[in-house]
Structure formats: C-alpha cells, structure tokens
Amino acid sequence: MSDLQSLAENAKAWPFEQARALLKRLKVMEKRGKPKQGPVVFETGYGPSGLPHIGTFGEVVRTTMVKTAFEALTSGDYETKLICISDDMDGMRKVPPTVPNPEALEPYMQMPLTAVPDPFGTHDSYGAHMGARLCAFLDSFGFEYEFLSATDCYKDGTFDPMLLRALEKFDDIMKVMLPTLGAERQATYSPFLPISPTTGRVLYVPMKDTNAKDGTVTFEDEDGSDVTLSVTGGNVKLQWKPDFGMRWAALGVDFEMFGKDHQDNAPIYSKITRILGCEPPQQYVYELFLDEHGQKISKTKGNGIAVEDWLKYATPESLSLFQFQKPRAAKKLYFDVIPKAVDEYLTFLEKFPDEEPKRQIENPVWHIHGGKPPTETSPISFALLLNLVGAVLPEDRSQLWGYISRYAPDATPESQPLLDTLAGYAMAYYRDFIEPTKTYRGPTEQEYAALSDLAGRLRSYDGEITPADLQTLVFSVGKDNGFADNIRDWFTALYEVLFGQSQGPRFGGFIALYGVENTAKMIETALDRA
Template identity: 45%
Template sequence: MTDELIAAARVSKAWPFEEARKVLRRYPDGRKADGQPVLFETGYGPSGLPHIGTFQEVLRTTLVRRAFESLIGARPEDGRTRLVAFSDDLDGLRKVPDNVPQQDMLTRHLGQPLSRIPDPFDAGHGSFAGHNNAMLRQFLDRFGFDYEFVSATQQYESGTFDAALRQVLRRWDAIMDIMLPTLREERRQTYAPVLPVSPTTGRVLQVPVEVVDAEAGLIRFTDENGSVVEQSALGGMAKCQWKVDWAMRWVALGVDYEMYGKDLTDSGVQSGRIAEALGGRKPDGLIYELFLDQNGEKISKSKGNGLTIEEWLTYGSEESLGYYIFPNPKSAKQLHAGVIPRAVDDYWQSRALLSEQPLDKQLGNPVWHLARANGGWSGAEAPGAGDTLPVTYALLLNLVGVLGAGAAPDAVWSYLRSYVPDAGAATHPALASLVERAVSFNRDFVAPTLRKRAPTASEAQALRALDKVLAAAEPGVSAEELQTQIYEIGKREEYGFSSLRDWFRALYETLLGSAQGPRMGSFIALYGVENSRALIAEALTRVD
C-alpha cells in the first residue's frame, strides 16, 4: 500500500471513502483497543428468496471495508477488518411469500422460526431459512466476497448470545422506556423486548413477558393454550424483538459499521438508543435509498417483484451488476432487465478510462472499487490500457435483434469475425460471455416486442439516398466513413429532419424496430453493407 494511495484516499470524495472516514474517526489509529478486527456487518432476513437488494448491501459494505483498509494502509490479507453476513433466521414467519412452492405447508408453519420450517423446495437444505441462506451464500461466493456467514439460530442456540440476552433482561425497564412511546396503544399492551418460543407449538410469540430472574435468564409468559409458562430465555428458547435484536447483535458481536435502507431509519435510531442502554455503541453507517421495480414500487421479497441475482446474470455480467449498484447509494434506482445493457457498456467504458486516469480520478472510478472488492489487485495500479470490448453490448444486441428470435451464438460470431479479425471465445472471453447473454436478452425481451414501423415519404427518400451510398461503398469501408455519410444525409434540408436525432430515430425504428440504437456506421460495418441494404429494401416495402 503506497503512501500516495493513502494520501489520495484520505481526501477522495468517492462515497466509499467518505463512509470509511466515519470508521476512521471511530478508530483514529485504525485499530480497536482490544486488538480485534474492525467489524463490518450486513443483515439479511431469509423470509423470502434473496434478491439484488440483498446482494447490494454486501457489495456496498465491502466497498466501504476496502476503502477503510486503504485509509489505514492495510491489505485484505492483513486481517485488520472482518465482514459478517448475518441471517436473522430465528425470526418467526409472518407472511407466506407469493413466489415459493408449498404455500399450504408454509401457512401451517406461520409464526415458527424460519430455521425450523421445512424447506418448501425440498432441496436438501433442512429448512426454509437454510434454502434461502444457501442461495445468498452461493452468489456471494461466486462473486468472491470475503465474508463470514453468521446464523442467528446458531448464535442463540449455542449460547453465544446468552450474555447479551442477560443484559437485555437486566436493562428491561430502560428498553421499555425507549420503545413504548414509539408504539400504538394496542401494541403497547403486548410488547416485550424478548419473544419467547412456545414450548407447545414452537411459534415465536408476541406476548407480554415478565422477567423472573435476569441472571438466570428466566422469564414468565402465558402460552397459546392459556397456561402460564416459566422458562429460560437462553439457548434458543427465545429471541429478541426486532429492534432490540438488532441492538443486541451490535453489542454482542462488536459491530462497527452497518448500512441499512431508508425504510429502517426510525428502527436505526431506536436500536442505537437500545445499544447504548445495553452498554454498547451504535455502529457507524449509511442510510441508502431502496431499489424500485419498473413500476416505481419498492422491491419486496414476499412479492418477488425484483430481479433475482440469477436473472441479472442471465443477461449481464457480474461486473455490470456491481457497476449499476455502485453510484449514488442515497438515490433510488429502478431495477429491471431494461437497465442491464447500459450497465454493461458503462462498466466497460469506465474500465477503459481507468488506466489513463491520475490516481485521484481512479479513486472515483467505480471500476477501481469493484476490482478491489473481492481482494483483487490491491495497489494503485489499474487494468492495462486498451482493456475494453471490441464492440459494445448495445451494438451486439442490435446485431442479434436483426438476426431474429432464433439467432444462435455461432451466427453472431460469423458477423463479428468480419468486424473483429481475431474474434473468438479464446481471444475475447468477455465478449463470448456477452454473446450468449445477448442471445438470451433478445429472445426474452427484444424479439417479443420488436415492431418495425413503415417509413414516412420523406424518410423513405432518405433511406434510398443511404442505399445509394452503400451501393457505391468500397469494400472494407470503415465505420467512421459510413457514419460521416449517414450524418450528411440527415443534414439535407430536402428530407425535412429537424435534427440529426430525428434521422437516427427513423433509422432505428424502421430498420431495427427500436426507439434507440447504436452508431449506425458501426452497425453497418458489423452487419455488412449488403445485409444492411437488404434491411433498407425490406423497410421500403412497407411504404404506403
């Protein structure tokens, strides 16, 4: 780690460094007094299938963690930091998600801990929570994150949380003083900081609780069958109420940084006060805006209205997912398949710029942070110059679009070889993965909605002019030469285009069936002059 990098990181305005400086103010020497690693945490409730909203929290927290290491001159292998991915899998199931099988079985288990409900997918994971936890870990491992997975069930049942639970019982009145003013009158009547697990039904109960002996961990409550039960709150026989659980976890594990969504703003305030009541300290963190679906609605695990991680990776790369998540965490983002192509191309554009940028600009480039997220190159160096794709993903999608819904990767490569002499999976592995994804994206989203409109009379004249230019083009004409000729046609007053944008929109809508498209010179060079003339001829047949 160079002194130059440390100095640049300390003044960088990139949001991961701004967040990391919060932790540095917490520990100016970059170390805890007890010598333990600085602990970053992410939380996950496995009541539904994990989606990208879950993944983004791990990624963003990792970016802050790596930024903090840069501030203190540490490398990932130094062990100066830890990242815990915590699953609240002892929570009771409150609602059956719409997007999982065996709805009737899950309904019968409402109220029971997620880790004690059978796996509705029958996938051998032991429980509903086990299945969802496995899905999350599978992708975190695929991306290469350095994290420790921690299960609430394991922490409670093993007794790891017992000391902190006793402290909750000791500070019962103080916690009630914090929580009761925030609750409706009806909820106040049943609220308790600890939720006992019924000895008869196994459900997590929302009932009044009396502390019998804080040191022994004994509580008293009325069970679902009306009997008064006195039992231990330790060893998995109870769990803390949500906001208390969050605070207890911070204190028990010694969490120093945790970000959370805007919808948990009030919870964060109350949990912070409870953490102080327990003798601890609220972690530093970022409150981020939520992802929205294409209709502008909040993504929900129970509705399943967001993209899954696997869906993104069907159409875009891992890097593009990280790139889309990186910017402006305090601004809401729509999350649907339509954002993927732009994210892929923006990633590669930023990657190509990286090696040419001075260090202070590199630290603001998302690619710099993403490359370090999973322990990649750790100095100030950047990927080599010219590290880019030979064609954009948008151009690739347009090529696949004109080839049709049944386009096969081999057909795409045959066109690519005329444009990129050494095109092949061995020489361009990143492009090879995008060819497969472009075929999938076209099949699922483009081909079903593709509609090429008829040119207007003036547009038809311009298309005929373009056809003449192509007919006279020399073999091997460059994309730039073609682009210049296309510009010149669009500027002619006789065709009546108010701007070049209108001319290009006409080309996209009549030739490609899309409202947006690539640089047409590049597309014609890729697709071929004669093939492009055939597109023009086909469009002209639709003229009234």
Template identity: 50%
Template structure:
C-alpha cells in the same frame, strides 16, 4: 495492505463511508473493523441481497486501502425468527402450516435436503454469495444464541428492560404497548417463539416470568442459552452491542428501525455502527418494488440477460437515489460497465465504478470490441438466433478487417484481434456450449466477457427486442434521404471506417433539412431496425457491413411510403 490516508479525499461514496468507519475504529482503539449485512431467511436471496453485500464490500475494501487494517464482513442470518406465514414458493406447504411460530431452524425442511428450513435457506444464501465471490463470514442467529455468544448482552438487556421498553413503547399502538417486551421466550413445550408480556423480570437470576395466554400456565425462562431471543429492533441493537459492529447499511424503509435500534444500543452501553441508508428500487411504472407483488426484476432474470459485473455497475451508481429496476435498464448498465472497464485498463482511478467491481485491477482479458447495444442491433439486423452465430459473425468481421490492412481500427478492436481470432475460430469450429455458464470451448479456460455478452445479447433480443420490433415505412422526406444514403454507401470502399460513415450520415441529414438531426437518426433506427433507438449508426454500419446495410435500405424503400 499498506495504509494510504490520502485516499480519504477520494470523491466517491465508498471512500466517504470508509473514512467514517476509519474514524470510528481509531476512536475505539480497535485493530480491525467489523462490517455486517443482515438476512431474513424465511425467503430466498434476491437482487437486493446482492446490492447490499456488494455495496458493503466496496466500503470495506476502501477502508482497507485507507487504513491498512484488517476487517471482516459478517453475513448474519436471523434464522431463529419464528415462521409467520408459509411462503408461496415452497413444497409441502401443509406440513409447514403445523410449524407456524417456531424458529426457522426448528422446522423440517420442506425441500427435504437439510436438517431444517432455516438451514436450507442459509445454504441458499451462502451458495448465492459464493457464486459472486464475496468474502464474508456466515453467522447463524440460532448458533449465536445457543452457544452463549449473546448471553452477556442478553443479561445486560434484562437489567435495562424498562429503559428498552421506554424507547419502543411510544411507537406502538395501545394494545401492543400493553404487552410489549424486548424478549421473546421460546415455549418449553411447543417450541413457539412467544410474544407475550413479562409478569416479572429477574436480572439476578437472569430469567423472565411469563404466562401462556392459552393455558394460563406460568413459566420462568432463562434469557441465555437460546431459551429466548430478542424482538426485531432490540435484536438488531443486541447484535451491534454484543459484536461491536462498526458498519451496516440498510434500506430507506428501515430508517425508523435504525433510529430505534441505535437508541437501544446506547441504552445497553454501546455505540451504534456507522450507517448508510440506500434508496429502494422502483418498477417500470415508478412504484416501489415488492417481492410479494413480483413487480420487479429478479437476479436470475438479470443474469440471463447480462453479466454480473453489469449488475454491480447498476448497484454502484447513486445508491441514495431511487432507481427503476426493470429490463430496459440492462443494456445501459452493461455498456456503462464496458466503458468503465476500458477506463480502468487505462488508469486505475478509484472514482471509477469498475475499480470497485474488480478491486482496483482490471481482469486479464481483452475488452469487448463492441457495445452491448451494438450487439443487440447486430442480432436484430442479421436475424441471429444463436450466440455461436454471433461469435462467428464477429470472427468474419475481424478477419475482414485484418485482410484489408486497415489501420483505422480502434485500439480496443486491435487488442481483441490479437487475443481472440484463434479463439473465435476454435469456438465456431468445435463448439462445446453450456448456455447457463457461458459459451465454452474445448479448452478449460473461462469464457471471455465478449462470449458471455453474445449469449446475453441473443437472449435479451429474443425476449424483449424482437416482440417489440415495428418496422415503419419512410416518410417522403426520409425516403429521399435514404435513397441518397444508398447511393453514397455504394460509392464507399468496403473497408470504410465508422467515423467516415458517421460523417456521411451527418452530411446527408443536414443536406435533406431534417428539423433536427435526431429525427434523421430516429428514422434509421425505426425504419431500418424496427426500434426506437440504437448505437452510433456509423459504427453499426462498419460492423454489419456496407452490403448488409444496403440490403436494409433497399428493403425499407420497398415499403409503401407514409404521409
């Protein structure tokens, strides 16, 4: 990749972070940069895992554009950590109870599919990352400790044992302070990761002397070769020092850990990486999301209701600001992504989130001819319960638009027409569906974004919109305006475009003296669609069809008027 130093001035957080990494690498004289993300494999990958790897990937790509230098992304699994408690979401819990305290890679796999529990969860992590196409190198803590990759760094930590303790001790309570050591020896008989005080540290021989608190037996353990591991904050610093990590981001809850690990890294003689602190997510009530509480949105849930590109869009925006991560943010994230994708097609600007999601180049397929919000409203108004029916509806709409010879269609719709009319016909005539992977047809090509959006829209509507739908009767003022709209729509030609209809709606709202035009459009959403908000109503009418909209108004006028 050719270096472009002018990109350092791009006003986008990935490039601002990448410029810091570029400065660090230049000062060190290194020929490449090492980016790292960490993973605790006692649980399964989650939506935060996706966010951290995606954000780090964007900084990494920006670094390559600025410098032209190669880089690596290390996905590091702390699989040598001792199992503290049995997870709730695993089989064979009773079996795991007998292995508490042992490294995750020294515990049988409760699922029975891998050599160890750690190996099973590592495989889940790798499959998770591979699903999204991330470019990374996987690293196992157990492998790194046992292979000797950390031996020199461990010996160095042994030499400065008391200095490392001096960094951590002020942060501990009296009892823990009396026993703390940055080293956790592996018990030679039980295999348990021991958290015990060191009676002696012997840098010359590279060993620790400690005592089993239950039996009183005294042991001398090498710090090398996987016979011990480092405590959490010391372990993080050890990694930075031993591997020369240049960049790592972390959540706001780890600010103190980052600070302490950075101090330990300097004690060892290294330089902490460039860091980036991202804010944590909040639930529907504004409370911090907790995996144990289950009060957030899982990645499986997001991917049921929206494409992964929309999740990336959500993760890109304002990472240092707390954001609600709940179901109602999904439609906005999808529509933001679709809008940014169209901008990327027009101009590959690195201030556009879609530029990072697609590495600077838009995919070679047409954009969606409708927003996700519009699809949801179409599903709602037409009572569509099958993605194929939604696709067929759009196929009929496109045919109708082409038959009228309309030249008022948007460029986006025209491009979609050129690409997909035959495809939509093939789907509706000879479908071959797999709703887990998207709607596919007999040909082996990948499902178009629009096909996936149809699947997601039906699922989202069914689970979240339909249960909340409440059609209300119009007020006296609203009834008069709706009757006016009814007559006006009957007088319009069948191919009237969205702007013509939207202008008509504005005129009727003004003519009937609504205190605020938002009240008029609120009436259209609530009375006709049974929901609080929606897309531009003129666009909805153009897509749904004037006859169908007339039917919605007639049904609304048949309801008893409210005061």
C-alpha cells in the same frame, strides 16, 4: 503512507466517504479509551423467510465496496471481516407458497425457522436450507464473508452477555420502545420473546417477572401456566428492533447499511446498543428500487427483477455497477436498464488503464473488482450487438462471429471470452425484450429519398471501413436531404424504419459491424416494403 492510502483520503466516491467516516468513528473511540479489539466488523442481515434476492445482493456488494475502500484507506492497520447473519430464529409468520407441500408446514406457524422442517428435504430445517441457499448465492459471486445463524448465536452463547445485559436494562429498553407503540401494543409488549417449552412457538406475550440476578423471565405459556426461563441458551429471542441493537453490541459491528425502510428505526437500534454499553456502528441508508411505474419493488408483488433474471441477460459486473451508482437516489429497476448498465460498465472498464491513479479509484470498476479490474474489455458495445442480432437473427453465436471477426479481425471467442459471453446475452435479451416490441413504420417521402441516397452511397462506397468514417457519411446524407436543422430526426427515422425501434447505437458503428453491402441491402429491403 502509501500512494493508495493518500489517494483514498481525498477520493470522492461514496465507499471512500463511508470508509473515512468509519475510520473517524474508530479514532474517536480510541480517544475515549475504547480502542477497537479484534477485526473491524462489517455486517449485513438476511431474512431467511424467502430466497436471496436483488436487495440481498445489493447490500452485500455495497458493503464489500466500503470494506475494500476502508482497507485501502487504512493500508492494513486494521483487520477486517464481513459478517452475513441470517435471522433464522424468527417465527414463521406465513408459509411461502413456492415451497413443496406448503400445507405440511401449517402446524409449524410461529415456530423458529430453524425448528420448521425443510420442505425441500435437503437440510435439518427450513432455516438451515435457506441459510445454505444464501451461502451458495454469495459464493457464486465470490464474496468473502463469515456466515452466522442467529439461532446458533442465541444457543451457543455468542449473544449471552448482551442478553443478560438487556435483562438488567429491561426498564431502560422499555422506555425506548413503548413510546413507539400504540396503546394496545404497549399493554402486551416485551423486548424478550420466549420460546414456549410446550409448543415450541415464539410467543409475543408480556413478562410477568424479570430477574436480572438469576437471568430469567417469567411469562404465561400457551397452556395458561406460568413458566420461568433463562434468557440464555436459546430459550428466548429479542423483538426485531431490540435484536438489531443487541446484535450490533454482541458482534462488535462497526459498519452496517440498510434500506430507507429502516431509517426511522435506526435511532432506536442505536439507543439499544448504547443502553447495552456499546457504541452503535457507522450506518449508511440507501434508497429502495422502484419498478418501471415508479412503485416500490416488493417480493410479494413480484414487480421487480430477481438476480437470476438479470443474469440471464447481462454480466454480474453490470449488476454491481447498477448497485454502485447513486445508492442514495431512488432508481427504477426493470429490464430496460440492463443494456445501458452493460455498456456503462464496458466504458468504465475501457477507460481504467489510461486514467491517472486519482481517477482510477473514482472509477466504478475499481470498486466492483476490489481494486483490481480485469484488463479484458469488449471492442463492441452491447447496444451494437443487439442491433446486429436484430439484423442477422442468428440461431447461435457462431453466426454473429462471422460479422464480429470482420469488424475486429484479431477477435475470437477464445481470445475475447467477454465479447463471446455478451453476444449470448444479446441474443437472449433481443429475443425476450426487443423482438416482441418491434414496431416498424414506413418512411415519409423525405425519409424515403434520404434512405435511397444512403443505400446508393453505400453501394458505391470505397472509403475506410471505420465507424467514424461511416458515421460521417450517414451525417452527410442526412444533411444533404433536408435534415441539417434537426439531424436527430434523421437518425430516429433510420432506427424506426430499419429496426422497428426509436433509438440505437451509432449507426456508423453498426454499418462497420454488419457490413457496407449488407446495410445497403437492408435499406433497400425496407424501402421495398414501403
């Protein structure tokens, strides 16, 4: 057993917990005489009615983390692969308002997305276009995956064995599904949705006959005629709940995670899989994100952050960290969380090299980077960069580097590309989120005296220019001016008077970065305004 494998057996990080549960499932199947044939399959699903979004990213990045943990735990005993499947045979229920010439798509309502023309004019169908957008999205993050089109799987025979089995087990599936439906829906429900040979639409109609021997279903078409179709060859698709379970069976899925909105239906998916003679996968349910008001994030409402929005202001790794942390806790996802996520990532990255191995595999950066975190970090926090931007108001990053180089003499944009990138992010974030909300206030009489004292001590300062020494100086000024019993009030005053905000990074670090004389001048300018 390798050292990593031994560590993985006891690691507490949630991807390892899931990896061990998955391995246990595989071992139980082996004891039952059903050893895994082929690779261990990790699956994620994608609804291609709209563009890939932050939920898509989260599902793939978290599944990848479990896959990496499983590979470490099993030390190459199992081949693995990640499947990302697009549900592109679903009927188009509404025309997305963001597509070009949306009215041109109205005649294609309820047709499979792969039968709807591509309004962007780049692919054979709307479904193909969205599938390509998904792949480009995943490729931009470097994910390793196999893309599958549900339409292809229905048409090329991949799903045929399980579709025929579902036809044989039609009554058993109905016994599972009918109790979950209202009386009106029960009267017309069928797990099979035929594609009308006359209109091309996905039909939600009851079956007049099912013939497992011939592999066919009979239904009333939209023109009133009875039609008999084979359930193979892309002539039908399954309702989404039976489809979920059928897909697990047909693709041999061993692990899948999904949002809490699927939790109540998960037992149904599993029952369908078992009816089809297969074992359902290990499942992991994660909580959904909330907006700043505690409301569920919705693509329709537009009250969340898109991936491209996050990446305007922060690194992909910081977004991965946000996804890694407490996936089973409801978390607010809005722009204010970005700076904290960036700095937490930098802190974890800085700690990693000096940690013992059993701590390293608990460190989020191990999971974010597939067990191989980069060595480069940043000598300056994102929060500190934001305050530097607020003090300097630079037009480009080169103006920030004049201060950065003095603080970290060995750092250059070429030797510290991460820091250079963070400087650009800080400028964008400050411009869009901090500057518009700044509210400066004048100092109280006590604060005025303390700030004057601090400016004077900085003017005469001849000590070491280190964040720690300068922080000690700031503490001393606060205590000497009546803030000893509540030093937090002193630092709050510094930020509200000087920066127009109620909090920030350690002030000693800011002085070291911005410069002792520059900080003294900033304080004096603020006092002149009072």
